[in-house]
Amino acid sequence: MRTLAVIALAGLMWPFAAGAQTCPPRPQETVRAAEAIDGDTLRLEDGRIVRLVSVLAPKAEPGARADAARRLADTARSALAEAVVGRDLGLAITGQKQDRHGRFLAHAFVDSDPDRWLQRDIVAKGLAWAYALEDNYRCVGSLLDAEAGARAARVGLWATDLGAIADGGRPRQLSGRTGRFAIVEGRVLSVGERPRRTYLNFGTNWSEDFTVYVDRGDCARFDTADIALKGLAGRRVRVRGWILDDRGPAIHMTNPEQLEIVDAR
Structure with a gap:
């Protein structure tokens, strides 16, 4: 069973405040x-x-997965070009309008048709992962559904090592992944609450094991989504984000769309 939440924070949704519940x-x-x-x-x-926004296509990378990454990066670019080049696109801004590189952050629709949501299409084909950022997380739940279908069908990246979900109980699987996106699944052994952060610990050696942390200012989002972080102890979860080096591999979780509870209780 999976727990997902979509939060409507109107102040972050300019210019999407009206009809903010509509997805896509x-x-x-x-x-x-x-x-x-x-x-x-x-x-x-x-x-x-x-x-x-909210999708991440494979990019070229060094190491053991370099060949698969390069092939999938080329396939994803070619598929996107075939779908959109020379065609009209409808754009929707649902959060932060531009990134630090000046790129516009948008959902896109082929021929401005709401049923031809580009993000959903490429995720469903296994040509991108779904992901959420602190200020851009609208409709990620729908993309996670499309991703689950692609993973079950083993299409695109899910038919390669790039689709491997790391084991949160084996931090060595994340060795050398600092700064890269990953999906990690495992059982939360304990939850630590500190003045500035809440920690989800996937091992007992906090200086080496995998950890997920939530800053105090972000905890309200989980409360709004009826996710009690303290109650995750003993639960099997799947988290996604960029791997950080914080006395062992870690993911900074800012919103509930990064979290799936995958066990049944």
């Missing part, structure tokens, strides 16, 4: 795509760069 969101602007830069980034005919 409604297109707000029509543009034309000129180029697929990679599997999740587009150049528009007006020169703007659009980063498809």
Whole structure:
């Protein structure tokens, strides 16, 4: 059984406050795509760069997975180009409008058709992971459903080592993954509450084992989603995010869309 939550925080949703519960969101602007830069980034005919928010396509990477990563990165870019280049796209902004690189962060719809949600399509084909950021997490629950279908069907990245879900009880599986996106599953052995953070501990050696932490200012989001972080002790969960080095591999969890409870109680 999976627990997911979508939080409506109107103050973060400009300009998507009206009808904020609608997923997928409604297109707000029509543009034309000129180029697929990679599997999740587009150049528009007006020169703007659009980063498809809430999805992460494979990128080239070093190491044992380099060949698979390169092939999938090429496949994802080609598939995106075939779907959108020279066509109209509807864009919807649902959170932060631009990233630090000046790229526009948007959901995209082929021919401005709400039923042709580009993010959902590429995730369903196994050409991207779903992910959530602190200020851009709208509709991630729907993308996780599409991802689950692709994983079950073993298509795209899920048919390769890139689709391997790391074991939270074996931190060595995350060795060398610092700064990279990962999905990690395991049993929470204990929950530590500190003045500044709450820690989900997946081992007993806190200087080496995998840990997930939530800053105090983000805990209210979990409360709103009826997820008691302290009550996760003993539960088997799946978390996603970028691996940090915090006296052992760690993920900073800012919102409930990064968390799935995968055991039944």
